[in-house]
Amino acid sequence: MTAASTHADVAVVGAGPAGLAAAVAAAEAGASVAVVDAAAQPGGQYWRHRPETVVPEPDGHGHHDWSVYLDLRSRFDAARALGRITYLPGRSVWMAQKDDGGFTLRTTPTIASPAPVAPSRPQGAHPADVTAQAEGGGAGAGAGAVSARRLVLCTGGYDRQLPVPGWDLPGVMAAGGLQAFVKANGSLPGRRFVIAGTGPFLLPVAAGIAAAGGIVVAVLEASAPSAWLPHLKAAAGVPEKALEGAAYAAVFARHRIPYRTRSIVTEVLGSDRVEAVRTARADADGRVLPGSERVYEDVDVVGFGWGFTPQLELPVSLGVRTRVDADGSLVGVVDDRQESSVPGLFLAGEVTGVGGAALAVLEGFAAGSAAGGSSALPAKAAARAARHRRFARAMHEAHPVPAGWSDWLTPETIVCRCEEVTAGEIVAARSDLEAADSRSLKSFTRTGMGWCQGRVCGFAASCLAEGNQPSETSLAATARRPLAAPVSLGELASLEDAAAEGAVH
Numbered sequence: 166m167t168a169a170s171t172h173a174d175v176a177v178v179g180a181g182p183a184g185l186a187a188a189v190a191a192a193e194a195g196a197s198v199a200v201v202d203a204a205a206q207p208g209g210q211y212w213r214h215r216p217e218t219v220v221p222e223p224d225g226h227g228h229h230d231w232s233v234y235l236d237l238r239s240r241f242d243a244a245r246a247l248g249r250i251t252y253l254p255g256r257s258v259w260m261a262q263k264d265d266g267g268f269t270l271r272t273t274p275t276i277a278s279p280a281p282v283a284p285s286r287p288q289g290a291h292p293a294d295v296t297a298q299a300e301g302g303g304a305g306a307g308a309g310a311v312s313a314r315r316l317v318l319c320t321g322g323y324d325r326q327l328p329v330p331g332w333d334l335p336g337v338m339a340a341g342g343l344q345a346f347v348k349a350n351g352s353l354p355g356r357r358f359v360i361a362g363t364g365p366f367l368l369p370v371a372a373g374i375a376a377a378g379g380i381v382v383a384v385l386e387a388s389a390p391s392a393w394l395p396h397l398k399a400a401a402g403v404p405e406k407a408l409e410g411a412a413y414a415a416v417f418a419r420h421r422i423p424y425r426t427r428s429i430v431t432e433v434l435g436s437d438r439v440e441a442v443r444t445a446r447a448d449a450d451g452r453v454l455p456g457s458e459r460v461y462e463d464v465d466v467v468g469f470g471w472g473f474t475p476q477l478e479l480p481v482s483l484g485v486r487t488r489v490d491a492d493g494s495l496v497g498v499v500d501d502r503q504e505s506s507v508p509g510l511f512l513a514g515e516v517t518g519v520g521g522a523a524l525a526v527l528e529g530f531a532a533g534s535a536a537g538g539s540s541a542l543p544a545k546a547a548a549r550a551a552r553h554r555r556f557a558r559a560m561h562e563a564h565p566v567p568a569g570w571s572d573w574l575t576p577e578t579i580v581c582r583c584e585e586v587t588a589g590e591i592v593a594a595r596s597d598l599e600a601a602d603s604r605s606l607k608s609f610t611r612t613g614m615g616w617c618q619g620r621v622c623g624f625a626a627s628c629l630a631e632g633n634q635p636s637e638t639s640l641a642a643t644a645r646r647p648l649a650a651p652v653s654l655g656e657l658a659s660l661e662d663a664a665a666e667g668a669v670h
């Protein structure tokens with residue numbers, strides 16, 4: 166079955182905090198809007214919630230800023246009811262093209278996405294037809310196309326991971342993946358958890374596990390609170406973050422969750438799955454302090470969180486200018502209206518820098534307003550966005566990926582899990598074959614050539630090839646994936662038919 170083509174003034178990819186705000190702003194500015202999202206219902210990562218078809222309906226429990234979501238959601242649903250927004254959930258954009266008339270998006274049903282189902286709604290949402298009801302061909306339909314004069318990409322990010330001996334054992338998860346599991350299912354993938362890595366995101370993950378009845382054996386933070394001292398002004402600019410931190414501290418105290426700073430997992434132990442972790446105290450560069458090692462027994466899930474990697478396939482494929490952000494991520498460059506170096510193409514949310522949901526919403530409003538032909542954000546909102554950006558920068562600088570993380574590896578540690586390429590093979594390719602970036606590593610070792618296409622190992626492999634600081638070129642080579650989502654051969658072949666009919670330029 167082939168989904169219908171959709172035409173709109175503005176296309177938005179992603180219905181997370183940034184995408185929802187962009188769609189609402191563009192629609193309220195008078196534009197017709199098409200929103201494509203891989204998920205079955207709106208919310209993205211931050212407001213991921215249980216399926217709305219299941220009772221009791223989601224009430225925002227365990228979510229921050231749920232009232233912001235409800236406001237965006239009711240405006241989104243109101244615009245849908247008026248026919249201003251066409252919502253295409255459960256569909257992934259696998260290719261984007263620019264032509265004289267604007268942009269064309271090729272979409273495919275999302276693999277493993279539950280088919281959108283009939284309405285139920287989150288408390289307070291607009292009563293009209295609110296759920297992920299496909300318009301113009303949603304999940305379950307075949308290939309589809311969306312064309313629009315302007316495009317807003319709000320594709321968010323995914324967990325950044327660092328390898329460590331044993332991280333390929335079942336029971337090791339990404340911290341964001343763990344969080345998503347708990348939010349979407351309201352249950353836990355295990356009983357006893359260790360959460361490790363760096364950054365404030367470890368706190369909600371551990372708190373969510375404790376609230377769902379899990380035991381958090383320890384939270385291991387590689388950085389130290391003193392790393393915030395040079396950034397107190399930036400931190401004071403967003404006081405709500407301190408309040409959020411205090412609330413987590415209370416949860417940690419209530420559930421007696423040990424929070425250890427300057428601490429890392431040096432090895433995940435187990436034969437068929439996670440059984441324990443070896444940990445150590447580390448210096449400011451992440452180098453193990455001799456004699457500080459200990460083992461936490463009886464652990465069945467380890468969640469690693471080393472920040473997020475913006476999902477840049479679509480922006481990179483359209484040729485946007487990129488840069489390396491303070492956290493070492495490749496991000497899209499935008500102006501103060503969120504417009505990229507490609508005219509008519511706007512970026513918002515994590516794709517312009519990992520800065521949290523509140524910033525993503527502000528950027529979404531700015532991008533959607535501009536794409537919809539309205540004026541810029543009010544000065545107050547722009548100032549708020551600037552404060553959030555300063556906070557994000559401070560957070561990245563206070564919680565860096567430890568410079569010495571590669572010391573935790575052994576030559577046998579698998580770095581690319583899809584292709585089972587070890588750290589030893591990567592180092593040998595670097596020293597013997599001069600493989601000094603992710604692209605050369607692909608040719609010599611197959612690193613990043615498997616199912617995930619370098620999404621999991623790309624950052625670490627770039628660091629290993631280049632001596633810790635990955636370059637923009639290496640990261641861009643990892644982000645360059647001609648197909649942004651898995652697609653059938655039939656859908657690829659249909660491109661030729663479309664070209665023959667003159668639909669593709």
Ligand SMILES: Cc1cc2nc3c(=O)[nH]c(=O)nc-3n(C[C@H](O)[C@@H](O)[C@H](O)COP(=O)(O)OP(=O)(O)OC[C@H]3O[C@@H](n4cnc5c(N)ncnc54)[C@H](O)[C@@H]3O)c2cc1C
Binds near residue numbers: 184323
């Ligand atoms: C797994 C995970 C869990 C997270 N949980 C939290 C949390 O609990 N708390 C917190 O503060 N931060 C969390 N974050 C960080 C988070 O991303 C937020 O800061 C915030 O959600 C960013 O908003 P966004 O709109 O930029 O992106 P997102 O919320 O990530 O939304 C992006 C949307 O784009 C869609 N998308 C991506 N690519 C395509 C494509 N090719 N075609 C169609 N649709 C596409 C996705 O399905 C998604 O709905 C999490 C991140 C991840 C990766």
